[in-house]
Amino acid sequence: MSNFIGLIRNENMKIYRRIANLIMLALLIGFIGLNGIITKTEKSAPVKDNWKQELKAENASMEKTMKKEPMMKEHYERLIAINEYRISQGIKPQENKNQWKFVSDSPDAIQFILIFTIIIAGGMVASEFSWGTIKLLLIRPVSRTTILASKYISTLLYALLMIVITFVISWLLGGVLFGFEGSPRSFLSYTDGKVVEENLIWHMWKEYGFASIMLLMMATFAFMMSTVFRNSSLAIGFSIFLSLSGTLIVQFFSSYDWVKYILFANVNLKQYFDGTPFIKGMTLNFSLTVLAVYFLVFIALTWIVFKKRDVAA
Amino acid sequence: MSRKPLVELQDVRKKIGRKEIIHGLSFNIYGGEVFGFLGPNGAGKTTTIRMMVGLMKLSGGKILINGKNIQTEYKQAVSNVGAIVENPEMYKFLTGYQNLIHYSRMVKGVSKSRIAEMVELVGLTDRIHEKVKTYSLGMRQRLGLAQALLHSPSVLILDEPTNGLDPAGIREIRHYLRELAEKEGIAVIVSSHLLSEMEIMCDRIAIIQHGKLIGVQSTKEFVESGSTRKVRFLVDEVAAARHAVSHHVKDERMTLGNGYIEAEMERDLIPEVTATLVVEGIKVYGISSETKTLEDKFLEVTGGKEVV
Numbered sequence: 001m002s003n004f005i006g007l008i009r010n011e012n013m014k015i016y017r018r019i020a021n022l023i024m025l026a027l028l029i030g031f032i033g034l035n036g037i038i039t040k041t042e043k044s045a046p047v048k049d050n051w052k053q054e055l056k057a058e059n060a061s062m063e064k065t066m067k068k069e070p071m072m073k074e075h076y077e078r079l080i081a082i083n084e085y086r087i088s089q090g091i092k093p094q095e096n097k098n099q100w101k102f103v104s105d106s107p108d109a110i111q112f113i114l115i116f117t118i119i120i121a122g123g124m125v126a127s128e129f130s131w132g133t134i135k136l137l138l139i140r141p142v143s144r145t146t147i148l149a150s151k152y153i154s155t156l157l158y159a160l161l162m163i164v165i166t167f168v169i170s171w172l173l174g175g176v177l178f179g180f181e182g183s184p185r186s187f188l189s190y191t192d193g194k195v196v197e198e199n200l201i202w203h204m205w206k207e208y209g210f211a212s213i214m215l216l217m218m219a220t221f222a223f224m225m226s227t228v229f230r231n232s233s234l235a236i237g238f239s240i241f242l243s244l245s246g247t248l249i250v251q252f253f254s255s256y257d258w259v260k261y262i263l264f265a266n267v268n269l270k271q272y273f274d275g276t277p278f279i280k281g282m283t284l285n286f287s288l289t290v291l292a293v294y295f296l297v298f299i300a301l302t303w304i305v306f307k308k309r310d311v312a313a
Numbered sequence: 314m315s316r317k318p319l320v321e322l323q324d325v326r327k328k329i330g331r332k333e334i335i336h337g338l339s340f341n342i343y344g345g346e347v348f349g350f351l352g353p354n355g356a357g358k359t360t361t362i363r364m365m366v367g368l369m370k371l372s373g374g375k376i377l378i379n380g381k382n383i384q385t386e387y388k389q390a391v392s393n394v395g396a397i398v399e400n401p402e403m404y405k406f407l408t409g410y411q412n413l414i415h416y417s418r419m420v421k422g423v424s425k426s427r428i429a430e431m432v433e434l435v436g437l438t439d440r441i442h443e444k445v446k447t448y449s450l451g452m453r454q455r456l457g458l459a460q461a462l463l464h465s466p467s468v469l470i471l472d473e474p475t476n477g478l479d480p481a482g483i484r485e486i487r488h489y490l491r492e493l494a495e496k497e498g499i500a501v502i503v504s505s506h507l508l509s510e511m512e513i514m515c516d517r518i519a520i521i522q523h524g525k526l527i528g529v530q531s532t533k534e535f536v537e538s539g540s541t542r543k544v545r546f547l548v549d550e551v552a553a554a555r556h557a558v559s560h561h562v563k564d565e566r567m568t569l570g571n572g573y574i575e576a577e578m579e580r581d582l583i584p585e586v587t588a589t590l591v592v593e594g595i596k597v598y599g600i601s602s603e604t605k606t607l608e609d610k611f612l613e614v615t616g617g618k619e620v621v
Contacts, residue, residue, distance in 0.1 A: 003421070010415050010418055131405070135368060140419035141391050310369040311363065
C-alpha cells in the first residue's frame with residue numbers, strides 16, 4: 001500500500017511540476033476572481049419593504065406569459081410556487097451580493113474544471129509514450145494494472161482538488177468582497193409540485209455532485225482515449241468536443257427511441273430531482289444503469305489495452 | 314566468474330502479425346561478464362531487449378532472469394533488472410534528482426543515501442538539482458545509468474550505452490561497466506553499433522541477424538577463431554624465404570615485397586614457418602601478424618550489409 005501511495009505521489013509530481021498545468025490552475029482562480037469583480041460592480045436594486053406586493057405583481061405577470069407560452073409552463077410554475085412560498089412564510093428574497101450567495105454560485109466553475117480535467121486525463125498515459133518515458137516506467141517491479149490505477153486515481157484527485165480550490169477561493173473572495181457571514185441562508189427548491197427549504201451549502205454540494213457525474217464520465221473517457229490511441233491531442237480534442245456538443249447530439253436524435261441510451265442523455269441526474277426528465281419514461285435507476293455500463297466499458301477497454309500492449313514506441 | 318546463468322533465453326520467438334521477426338534465440342548470460350549484443354539494424358536486438366525487460370510479450374519460448382520467468386513471475390524477475398532501453402528518456406520538466414526519486418518510489422528499499430551514492434558515482438552531483446532539459450545527452454545518459462542502478466540489480470541491460478558520450482565519457486563508462494561486472498558480479502548486457510567499443514568492453518558477444526542467432530563467442534575467440542591471418546616476415550633474402558615458406562603455404566597465398574614476404578596462414582603455423590626459415594639460414598628481422606578486428610569479422614559474418 002505504501003508502494004501505491006508512492007506511485008500516486010509520482011503522478012502528482014508529474015502533474016503539478018509542469019508549468020502548463022499550473023497555468024490552468026491560475027486560470028481557474030482568475031475566473032473566480034473575475035466573477036467576483038463582476039458581481040461586486042454589478043448594480044442591483046435593493047429589496048424594498050413592500051417586497052410582498054412586488055412578488056404578487058411578478059406572479060400575475062408570469063401567469064399571463066405562461067398562458068401564451070405553454071412550452072415554458074413548468075419553468076413558470078416553479079418560479080410562481082417559490083414566490084408564493086416566500087409570501088406565505090415571510091421569507092424575504094435575498095440580495096444577490098453576499099458571501100454565501102457567491103459561494104453557492106461557484107459550481108459554475110465546473111465547466112472549466114471539466115476542460116482542465118480532460119486535459120490532464122488525456123495526457124496521462126499518452127504523454128508517457130510521447131516522452132518515451134513509458135519504457136522506463138514499465139520496467140519496474142510494479143504491475144501495469146497498479147500503474148494504470150495510480151494514474152487514474154491521480155486524475156480524479158486532480159478534479160477533486162480543483163473543486164476544493166474553487167470552493168475555498170470563492171468563500172475567501174466572497175468574504176473579502178461582501179463581508180464574512182456566519183451561517184448560510186436557506187435555499188428554496190421546487191420538487192414534485194412542492195417548495196422545500198434547503199440549506200444553501202447543502203444545495204451547492206448537490207450542484208457539485210450532479211456536475212461531477214459529467215466530470216467523472218468525461219475524465220474516464222479522456223483517460224481511455226489517451227491509453228488506447230496514445231495521442232494526447234486526439235484524446236483531449238475529442239473529449240472536449242463531445243463534452244461541448246453532447247446536449248446537441250441528444251437533441252438531434254431526440255426523435256429516436258434509442259436516444260435514451262446515449263451517455264449525454266443520462267449524465268444530468270438533476271433532471272430527476274429538480275425539473276422533469278429529458279425523455280418521458282426515463283427513471284433515475286435507468287440512468288444510473290446506463291452510466292454504470294458506460295463507465296465499466298471505458299475502464300475495461302483502458303485496462304485491457306494497457307495490460308496487453310507491446311511497448312514499441 | 315560465476316557459472317550460474319543470470320539470464321537465460323530459451324528458444325525465444327516473437328511474431329508481429331503473422332511475421333516472425335525473432336526465430337528462436339537461445340543463449341545464457343552469466344554474472345560477472347559484459348555481454349555484447351551485436352547485429353545490423355533491424356536484426357531484432359531491441360525487440361529482444363524489450364522482451365527481456367517485459368515491455369514486449371514473447372510469442373514463444375521463455376526468458377528467465379535469476380531463474381524467474383519474465384512472463385509469469387514478472388515482478389520477481391524484473392526486480393533484478395536495471396535497464397536503459399534505447400535513449401535514456403527522462404522527465405525533462407523535473408530535475409535529475411526528482412527523476413531518481415520518481416524511480417526510487419517504484420522499488421523497495423532505496424534510501425536517500427543510495428540515491429546520493431549513485432549521483433556521486435555518475436558524476437552529476439553539481440547538476441542534479443537542475444532540470445533535465447538543461448542536460449546534455451551525455452549527462453542524460455549518466456542519469457539513465459544512475460536510474461538503472463538505483464535498486465542494485467544483478468542484471469544491467471544497456472541499449473547503446475556510449476551513444477552521445479565524448480571519448481573521455483566512453484572510457485569512463487567502459488571502465489565502470491567492467492568494474493560492475495568484475496567486482497559486483499553483475500551481468501552487464503550491452504548492445505552497440507560501435508564494434509570497436511564492443512571489442513574492448515565485452516567478454517562475450519552474440520551476433521544476431523534477421524532474428525537468428527549467428528553465434529555466441531568470447532570476444533577473443535571471435536576475433537581469432539579459425540580463419541587465417543596475414544603474417545609478414547622481414548627477411549634478408551626474399552626469394553629464398555619464398556622457397557622456405559612454400560613448404561607450408563601455397564604460392565597464391567603469398568605476396569612478396571621489398572625486404573619482406575607476406576603469407577596467409579593459421580595462427581598455429583607461425584612458429585613452424587619461422588623454424589623453417591631459420592633452419593634454411595634466412596635472417597628474420599621481424600614477424601608481424603595482422604589481427605582482424607571485430608569489425609572485419611562482423612562484416613565477414615553478417616555479409617557486410619546494412620551495418621550502421
